[in-house]
Amino acid sequence: MSSRRRARATGISVWIIALLVALVATIQIRSEVEVTRALVGVDPTSLAFLIDDLHRANDSLDAEKTDLNQRRAGLQSGETTTIDQVLTDESNRMRAIEGQVPVQGPGVVMVIDATGLTALDLQDALNNMTAGGAEAIDVNNRRVVTGVPVAQTGGGVTVDGVIVTPPWTISAIGDANRLAEVADLMTHQLRADRRVRQVSYRVDANIVIRSVVSAKPFVYAIAS
Amino acid sequence: MQPVRHGKLAGLGLLALVALATGFVLAGQLRAQLLTPSNQLARYQALVRSVQDLEATNAEDRRQIAALRTQIAALEANAAARSAETQALQGQVADLRAHAGLVAMHGPGVEVQLRNGVAGPNAASATSYLVNFQDVQDLVNFLFGNGAEAIAVSGRRITPLSSFSGSAGQVVIDQGPPLSSPVTVDAIGDRNRMSDALADPFALPDLREREVQFQLQVTFRGVPDTAVPAYDSSLQIPHVQPA
Numbered sequence: 001m002s003s004r005r006r007a008r009a010t011g012i013s014v015w016i017i018a019l020l021v022a023l024v025a026t027i028q029i030r031s032e033v034e035v036t037r038a039l040v041g042v043d044p045t046s047l048a049f050l051i052d053d054l055h056r057a058n059d060s061l062d063a064e065k066t067d068l069n070q071r072r073a074g075l076q077s078g079e080t081t082t083i084d085q086v087l088t089d090e091s092n093r094m095r096a097i098e099g100q101v102p103v104q105g106p107g108v109v110m111v112i113d114a115t116g117l118t119a120l121d122l123q124d125a126l127n128n129m130t131a132g133g134a135e136a137i138d139v140n141n142r143r144v145v146t147g148v149p150v151a152q153t154g155g156g157v158t159v160d161g162v163i164v165t166p167p168w169t170i171s172a173i174g175d176a177n178r179l180a181e182v183a184d185l186m187t188h189q190l191r192a193d194r195r196v197r198q199v200s201y202r203v204d205a206n207i208v209i210r211s212v213v214s215a216k217p218f219v220y221a222i223a224s
Numbered sequence: 225m226q227p228v229r230h231g232k233l234a235g236l237g238l239l240a241l242v243a244l245a246t247g248f249v250l251a252g253q254l255r256a257q258l259l260t261p262s263n264q265l266a267r268y269q270a271l272v273r274s275v276q277d278l279e280a281t282n283a284e285d286r287r288q289i290a291a292l293r294t295q296i297a298a299l300e301a302n303a304a305a306r307s308a309e310t311q312a313l314q315g316q317v318a319d320l321r322a323h324a325g326l327v328a329m330h331g332p333g334v335e336v337q338l339r340n341g342v343a344g345p346n347a348a349s350a351t352s353y354l355v356n357f358q359d360v361q362d363l364v365n366f367l368f369g370n371g372a373e374a375i376a377v378s379g380r381r382i383t384p385l386s387s388f389s390g391s392a393g394q395v396v397i398d399q400g401p402p403l404s405s406p407v408t409v410d411a412i413g414d415r416n417r418m419s420d421a422l423a424d425p426f427a428l429p430d431l432r433e434r435e436v437q438f439q440l441q442v443t444f445r446g447v448p449d450t451a452v453p454a455y456d457s458s459l460q461i462p463h464v465q466p467a
Contacts, residue, residue, distance in 0.1 A: 010235045017242045024249045046391045047271040050402065053389070054278035057399030057457075061285035064458035068292040075299035080310060083303045087313040092466065094320035097459055098384050102467035123365055124358070130387035135461040145384035149369035174463050208467050215323065221373040221412040224328040224451060 096136065099145040099213035103136045105173040108183045110201040113167035117195055119152035122159075125170060125186060126150065132182030134172035136209050140164040143211040160213070167198075171207050179203075279401045286400075286456040293326065293454070324459065325383035329374045330451040333412040334419055334444050336363060338431075340393070340405040341438035351392035353438035355405045359431055360395050361388040363409055366428055370421040371414030376452035378403045383455050399457040415446045 074086040095101045112125070126144055129137055137144045142159040144150070149160060156163045172179055183201040190199040297318075304314040321327050338360070341353035364375055364382055375382040380397045387398065394402040411418060421427055422444045434440040 007231065007235070010232075010239070014235070014238055014242060017239070017246060021242060021246050021249060024246070044268060044271060046394070047268075047275060049391065050394075051271065051274050051278060053396060054275065054282060054401070058278060058281050058285060060399050060458040060460060061282065061289060063460050063462075064289055065285060065292065067460065068289060068296065072292060072296050072299065075296060075303060078303075080303070080307055083300075084307075084310055084313060087300065087310065087317050090317050091313065091320060093461065094317065094324055096461055096464050096466065097324055098320065103464045104467040105463040105465055107463070120362065123361065127361055127387055130385060131389045135385065135464045146364075146382060146386040147368045147384055150365060151369050176463075210467065216373075218322070218329075218331075218373050220331040220333070220414060221322075221329040222331050223322055224330050 097145075098215070099136065099143040099148070100215055101212060102208070102210045103173060104206055104208040105135070106176040106203075106205050107134070107171065107173040107207045108176065108179040108201050108203050109207060110170045110172075110183050110186070111167050111199065112170070112190060112196065113198040114190075114193070114196040115166065117157070117166065117168075119150050119157045122157050122164070122168065123150050125168075128182055128186055129170065129172040129174075129179065132172075133174040133178045136173040138171045138209040138211050139168055141211050143209065143213045145213060148213060171209055173207050173209065176203050176205075282399070282401055289458075290454065290456040293456075323384075325374065325381045325386075325455040326459070328452065328454045329412055330449055331373075331412040332415040332446075332448055333372070333410065333450045334367070334415060334422065334446050335450060336367075336409040336411070336422065336442070336444040338363070338405065338407045338409070339441035339443075341434065341440035344438055352434055353440060354393035355395070355407050355440065356392060357388040357390040357395045360397075360407055360409070362428055362430065364388075366421065367409065367411040367413070367418055371417040372411040373413040374452050375409065375411045377409050378407050379453055381453055381455040383459060385459060385461075410450045410452050412450060412452060415448075419444070419446045 071086055071090070074082050077083070092101070096103050110125075122139065126137060126139070130146065139159055142162060142164060144159060149158075151158050151161075153163070156165060158164065180201070180203050187199050187201055190196045300314045300317065304311040318327070322329065338355045340355055343350070343353050360377055364377065364386075367375055377395070377397055380400050380403070383398070385398075388395065390396040390402060393404055395404065395407060396402050425432065428442070431440065431442050435442055
């Protein structure tokens with residue numbers, strides 16, 4: 001083989017190796033970029049939970065759309081009686097959402113007997129219930145919705161300015177199965193808390209909540 | 225002969241360099257496990273794609289809900305013009321909806337911003353530098369307790385049924401997509417009362433502690449006119465009946 005051919009063969013080998021190096025390097029960099037972009041701060045387990053939450057959220061949004069479409073159809077009918085009925089139903093629904101009327105339905109009743117639990121503990125418990133689908137909540141005959149102040153005072157925990165002395169009886173109306181899961185989890189966590197003397201819950205087919213929140217007029221907020 | 229030998233040596237040197245570089249890249253590749261576990265990457269990507277698709281559906285659903293509510297309000301206003309009874313009912317419903325967070329509002333208030341801090345060296349506090357859902361929950365409760373009449377968190381309006389959840393660094397409010405730092409909380413209400421309460425060094429102790437430990441940032445300012453949007457998600461109460 002002539003020296004020129006050998007040099008050519010060497011050159012080709014170098015090119016092939018360089019090409020391979022470039023290929024591997026490119027794949028490496030692209031893989032890293034993809035992984036970084038895809039998983040920045042989120043592990044697969046969290047992603048799976050997020051997917052579950054989003055599925056549930058989108059189901060709720062679908063139900064809301066169906067309800068709104070029905071309400072719109074009622075209003076489009078143009079009949080005064082139908083329109084008034086739609087408005088009356090909506091008014092009643094809004095009052096129930098805002099805690100202004102007594103309500104009933106399936107759910108759970110949880111009793112927490114403890115010393116030293118704070119307003120933050122009660123807020124967490126109430127938030128857990130709401131996140132678990134509670135549609136109406138009462139603590140020791142005080143109605144609670146998001147926005148009703150739960151505060152810590154020298155005399156203990158207050159709900160809307162009134163002290164709620166332990167044991168706390170939390171009644172929550174909603175999907176009883178989901179609420180039971182939440183209550184079960186909370187019970188396990190609370191039992192590990194030294195401040196808690198006793199904690200229990202029961203599922204009830206019909207809980208009646210008679211406490212109500214008084215409507216407060218806006219002083220500062222104006223409709224846009 | 226001399227130039228040929230030099231050329232050969234240079235060629236061999238170049239080859240050695242390339243081989244060395246290839247070796248480094250391959251070693252790096254094997255260590256990073258990025259080429260071989262392509263299934264793992266594909267699984268991650270599939271999960272991320274699912275989240276992205278669901279978030280897109282979520283955004284579209286919320287857009288449709290907002291549009292439907294606008295149409296309904298217009299139909300109600302139209303019907304109210306025809307009868308005094310309907311007008312009275314429509315007025316009641318409009319007021320109730322405003323209190324439920326279904327109407328965009330504006331007025332004086334405060335704007336609070338929460339930003340992630342800096343990770344600490346201790347593994348036990350691995351996520352303490354991140355803004356979490358409990359921080360937002362505490363802040364919202366605190367503001368309601370100090371004169372807020374309407375609140376939105378990064379554009380998500382808080383309603384009487386709002387709840388907070390999420391994992392480290394992610395805040396999920398109701399049926400919305402996850403929020404992350406910086407989280408902005410806009411509250412309409414008694415601006416002075418809310419500002420004074422936020423300035424109290426003993427208020428929101430957990431956040432204050434992490435401000436010192438992890439440089440988590442809590443900033444606020446009073447504003448003469450702030451706005452909060454209308455709630456754009458579900459307010460269904462299928463299990464509740466009048467008592």
